[in-house]
Amino acid sequence: MIKNIVFPFFIKGTLILLGLVAFFFILFITKDIIVPLIYSGIIAIVLSPVVNYLTKKGINRTISIVLILIVLVLVVLVLVGLLSSQFVKFGDSFPTLIEDFGKLFDKSSSWVSDYFNISPRKVNSWIGVKKTELLNLSSEGIGNTIVSTGNVLVLIVLIPVYVFMILYYQPLLIEFIHKAFEANKQNKVTKILVSIKTIIQNYLIGLLLDALIVAVMNITSLLIIGIEYAVLLGIIGAVLNFIPYLGGIIAATLSIVVTLATTSSISYCLIVLASYGVVQVIENNFILPKLVASKVKINALVSIIVVLAGGALWGVAGMFLSIPLIAIVKVMFDQIDSLKPWGYLLGDTMPKSIKLKFLFKKKNAE
Numbered sequence: 001m002i003k004n005i006v007f008p009f010f011i012k013g014t015l016i017l018l019g020l021v022a023f024f025f026i027l028f029i030t031k032d033i034i035v036p037l038i039y040s041g042i043i044a045i046v047l048s049p050v051v052n053y054l055t056k057k058g059i060n061r062t063i064s065i066v067l068i069l070i071v072l073v074l075v076v077l078v079l080v081g082l083l084s085s086q087f088v089k090f091g092d093s094f095p096t097l098i099e100d101f102g103k104l105f106d107k108s109s110s111w112v113s114d115y116f117n118i119s120p121r122k123v124n125s126w127i128g129v130k131k132t133e134l135l136n137l138s139s140e141g142i143g144n145t146i147v148s149t150g151n152v153l154v155l156i157v158l159i160p161v162y163v164f165m166i167l168y169y170q171p172l173l174i175e176f177i178h179k180a181f182e183a184n185k186q187n188k189v190t191k192i193l194v195s196i197k198t199i200i201q202n203y204l205i206g207l208l209l210d211a212l213i214v215a216v217m218n219i220t221s222l223l224i225i226g227i228e229y230a231v232l233l234g235i236i237g238a239v240l241n242f243i244p245y246l247g248g249i250i251a252a253t254l255s256i257v258v259t260l261a262t263t264s265s266i267s268y269c270l271i272v273l274a275s276y277g278v279v280q281v282i283e284n285n286f287i288l289p290k291l292v293a294s295k296v297k298i299n300a301l302v303s304i305i306v307v308l309a310g311g312a313l314w315g316v317a318g319m320f321l322s323i324p325l326i327a328i329v330k331v332m333f334d335q336i337d338s339l340k341p342w343g344y345l346l347g348d349t350m351p352k353s354i355k356l357k358f359l360f361k362k363k364n365a366e
Contacts (some may be wrong), residue, residue: 028313035317040162044170047072051167065167069160083235130288173222183344195331200324206291213287214279221275222255228262237276241283244303245321252276298326299348316363 027034047068054064072180166173174193181189219234227233237251254275256269264268298306306326326346333343 024313025052029354031314031317035314035321036057036158037162037323038321039317041161042204043072043159043199044140044163044166046204047163047167048170048197049201051170059166062168065164069164075158081216083232156192190307192332192335194333196253196328199331203327207242210283210287210291211241214283216240216274217279217282218276220270222280225268225275227255227259227268227272229258233258238322245300246304246307246319248276248280295350296349298323299346302326302346 050068051064054067055061058069065067082217122205177187177193178186215238217234218237219231222230222234233251233255236254237248240247240251242249254274255272259265259269259272303323303326306322307319309319310325312318314321330343330346332338333346
């Protein structure tokens with residue numbers, strides 16, 4: 001009779017750590033394959049109810065999927081067309097922005113040299129070195145941009161194909177998942193699949209509505225202040241808002257930089273910062289809890305960690321995918337008894353009271 005071997009904790013911990021390192025290394029080296037598949041899977045989950053509705057109405061499944069993808073592509077093309085004019089306008093005035101930044105650099109160098117009693121020659125020398133570094137980074141960035149553009153074009157072609165295939169073979173994929181588990185676990189598998197589908201659909205729909213409202217508020221506030229490229233900055237801010245916590249900071253910083261370059265006014269920058277602050281307060285306290293936060297119960301600490309980890313693993317794409325993926329992980333953890341504590345750790349349910357127990361108690365003096 002073979003006895004179960006019980007490994008010491010340090011061996012178990014080492015094996016788990018090695019397994020995690022191997023897992024994330026595989027995710028990193030296969031990101032060009034995995035990331036489009038994940039995006040396609042999420043889009044397919046969102047479109048699945050529409051496909052099922054059309055299929056129930058008697059429309060062929062293939063035709064239903066093709067019609068939905070055509071509508072989706074047309075919507076994306078309309079949005080790109082609306083934004084393209086703003087990008088062209090921004091690109092045409094980019095040399096002017098660079099010139100304005102140069103003037104700001106000159107003023108800043110004079111102020112630094114006067115305030116800190118530093119030789120203007122040293123300040124100008126440092127600025128010259130930094131300009132050279134920026135130019136070198138820009139030249140490298142052009143090559144990276146060309147490569148990235150090629151990757152984006154590939155994704156534009158691949159993702160619709162993947163979405164079509166996932167939607168078409170959805171019954172086969174679901175049946176495969178059920179067959180991969182024992183008969184006594186089918187109810188739990190069904191519950192997990194339904195929970196994942198519900199969370200992804202509700203989360204993304206709520207996030208899109210939230211982004212639309214934030215875009216309107218950003219554009220309106222920037223137009224009232226009188227900032228150039230208000231529409232473009234407002235939409236970019238709404239898109240960056242998909243990245244929890246960090247996206248709002250990046251969007252506000254970008255708008256402040258553009259405001260400083262176009263107006264050279266600190267007061268305008270402070271007004272823009274205040275407007276973004278007001279928008280964030282309204283969104284975080286009134287809009288987000290109604291549309292998004294009630295769908296995904298992930299605490300703030302975990303959200304920030306997974307966003308940074310996703311960025312380190314898959315870049316910007318990983319930052320956007322981090323919250324939906326960790327929400328899926330939490331759903332699975334909540335349904336597996338041995339992993340429920342980890343699901344609780346990922347959530348935002350605070351215990352009603354926290355009692356601190358001291359290991360060492362003072363003894364009463366005799």
